Amino acid sequence: MTEKKQTNIKKTLKGYSEAFQKDGTPIPVNFRTLVPELKKAERFTHLIHSYPAKLLTNIPYYFLATDILCPKNGIVLDPFCGTGTVLLEAVLSGRNAWGADSNPLAEAITKVKTNFIPKKELEETLTVLLKQAKQVTVNRQYPDAITAWFAPSTLKQLSALQTVINDLTNERQKAFFALCFSSVVRKVSFADPSISVPVHWNPERFSANPCRMEEVRNKLQQLQNVNVIMKYETICKANIDRVESLNGRIEEGVTASVISKDARQLGIPDESVDMILTSPPYAGAQKYIRASWLNLYWLNLVKLEDIKELKKHNIGREDYRKGEVYECYSEIEAADKVLKELYANGYKERAFLVANYLNEMKVALDESCRVLKTGGHMVIVIGNNTVCKRQFDTQDYLTSYLVDKGMHLQYKLIDDIKSYGLMTKRNKTANTISREWILVFKK
Ligand SMILES: C[S@@+](CC[C@H](N)C(=O)[O-])C[C@H]1O[C@@H](n2cnc3c(N)ncnc32)[C@H](O)[C@@H]1O
Numbered sequence: 001m002t003e004k005k006q007t008n009i010k011k012t013l014k015g016y017s018e019a020f021q022k023d024g025t026p027i028p029v030n031f032r033t034l035v036p037e038l039k040k041a042e043r044f045t046h047l048i049h050s051y052p053a054k055l056l057t058n059i060p061y062y063f064l065a066t067d068i069l070c071p072k073n074g075i076v077l078d079p080f081c082g083t084g085t086v087l088l089e090a091v092l093s094g095r096n097a098w099g100a101d102s103n104p105l106a107e108a109i110t111k112v113k114t115n116f117i118p119k120k121e122l123e124e125t126l127t128v129l130l131k132q133a134k135q136v137t138v139n140r141q142y143p144d145a146i147t148a149w150f151a152p153s154t155l156k157q158l159s160a161l162q163t164v165i166n167d168l169t170n171e172r173q174k175a176f177f178a179l180c181f182s183s184v185v186r187k188v189s190f191a192d193p194s195i196s197v198p199v200h201w202n203p204e205r206f207s208a209n210p211c212r213m214e215e216v217r218n219k220l221q222q223l224q225n226v227n228v229i230m231k232y233e234t235i236c237k238a239n240i241d242r243v244e245s246l247n248g249r250i251e252e253g254v255t256a257s258v259i260s261k262d263a264r265q266l267g268i269p270d271e272s273v274d275m276i277l278t279s280p281p282y283a284g285a286q287k288y289i290r291a292s293w294l295n296l297y298w299l300n301l302v303k304l305e306d307i308k309e310l311k312k313h314n315i316g317r318e319d320y321r322k323g324e325v326y327e328c329y330s331e332i333e334a335a336d337k338v339l340k341e342l343y344a345n346g347y348k349e350r351a352f353l354v355a356n357y358l359n360e361m362k363v364a365l366d367e368s369c370r371v372l373k374t375g376g377h378m379v380i381v382i383g384n385n386t387v388c389k390r391q392f393d394t395q396d397y398l399t400s401y402l403v404d405k406g407m408h409l410q411y412k413l414i415d416d417i418k419s420y421g422l423m424t425k426r427n428k429t430a431n432t433i434s435r436e437w438i439l440v441f442k443k
Helices: 003-023 058-064 087-090 104-113 119-137 152-166 170-186 210-225 228-244 288-298 302-312 334-343 348-371 394-406 425-429
Strands: 074-080 097-099 256-258 273-278 373-383 386-387 389-394 407-417 435-441
Touching: 058 087, 058 273, 074 087, 087 097, 087 104, 087 256, 087 273, 104 288, 104 334, 104 394, 119 152, 119 170, 119 228, 152 170, 152 228, 152 386, 170 288, 210 228, 256 273, 273 348, 288 302, 334 348, 334 389, 334 394, 348 373, 348 386, 348 394, 373 394, 394 407, 394 435
Parallel strands: 074 097, 074 273, 097 256, 273 373
Antiparallel strands: 373 435, 386 389, 407 435
C-alpha cells in the first residue's frame, strides 16, 4: 500500500474517532468502496476452502493497513477466527497472529491458509498421490449416515484418496492435500450446493421451474459416475496456485497459529496481544458444525458419534433439549428487558437461547479483555438480530457490557451485510441481520 493511501486511512480513522466522540452517532461506511483495490474476491489463499459467514477481507486489510490500531510488529488475535481471514491479513501486514475456533475444520483451513509451501514440492507430491489413488483399492464399510450422501463409485474413489493422503509423512503437505480433499467431498456428494448445511438435493423443490428441475435431475445423474480423482486434481492445482501466491509475501519469522479451541479459554498470558479483531457468532444464526459435519467426518477430525458433543462448544447454537431450558437472564439491562418480554409471552426457548448466547459471549469478552494489552484496541464486527419479531440489538448489548467493564468505545461504524450464508430461514424472511456493525474499543 502506498504511503499516501496509508496517510489517508490514518486521517479517516482519526476522523471517525473525533466525529463519534462529539455526538455518539454511528458512522455509515462501505468497506467495498473504502478499499477499492480489493475488488476481486480472490486474494492470496482466502478462497482455499469454503466456509459459512466469512469476514469480508477488506475489513482486516483496512484496519491493519496502518499502525493506528496495532503497532507495526504487534500481535493480532482473533478469538473466533473461522477460516483465518484476520490471521492471514495480519501476517501479510507483517504481524504475528493468533486465533481460536471451536470448529476443527476452521482450524484446519486457517493452518493451510497461512502457510507457504513451495509450488514444486506440492506439484511433485500431487503427481504421486494421483497415481497411487488410481491404483489403490480400499474395501471399507461406511455407516448409512455416510453412504446416503454418495454414489458407490464416488465412495470408492474418496476412500482411495483418503488412504493415500493419510499415508503422507510430511505434515504440512498432508494438511494441504487433506484440505483439498475436504473441498471435493461436498462437491461430489448429493448435498444441495446452494445450502450451507448438507441437505439432499431434491429436484421436486423446483417444481415451479421445470428447467431448473431438469438441471438438478441431470446433475444428480452425473453424480452417479463422477470422476472424483479428476475433480480433486483440479481443486489441488487451483489451491497450489493460491499457496504459491504467498511466495515472498510473509516476512521471515512472522507466523499465524491457532492457539485454542475456545474463545473463553485462550491459554495465553494477561496483556499479551496488541489488537483483537474478530467477527463473533450471532445468536441462533449459525450452524457451523452442522454445515461442516461431512467434511469433519472425512478429514477424521470428529467421529460421527462425537458431533453432538462438539456442537455444545459452539456459541450461538440453537439445539438445546427441552429439559435444558429455564428462565435465565444476561444482566445486561437492555437485553434483559427484551428477554423478560419474551418469557412473559411464552417464547421460553428462544429467550433462553439468546440469554445463553449473551452469557457465553460475556465470558469470551472477559477473556479477550484479559489478554489485551492496556492501550490495545478491540474491533468487533457483529450484526443485530430479531428474536420472535422483536429487535435484538446484539451490538448494543455487547457494547454496554464492554463499556461497563471499562473498555473505551472509540467509534461505531455501520456497513451493509455481506453474507446471508448461515442464517436460518426464519432470520432470512424476517430480514434481520441487514447491517453489520464495526465496534472499535480501546483498553
Ligand atoms: C462469524 S464466524 C468467523 C468467520 C471468520 N472471521 C472467517 O472469516 O472465516 C464465527 C466463528 O466462531 C466460531 N465459534 C463458535 N463458538 C466458539 C467458541 N466457543 N470459541 C471459539 N470459536 C467459536 C465458529 O466455529 C465460527 O467459525
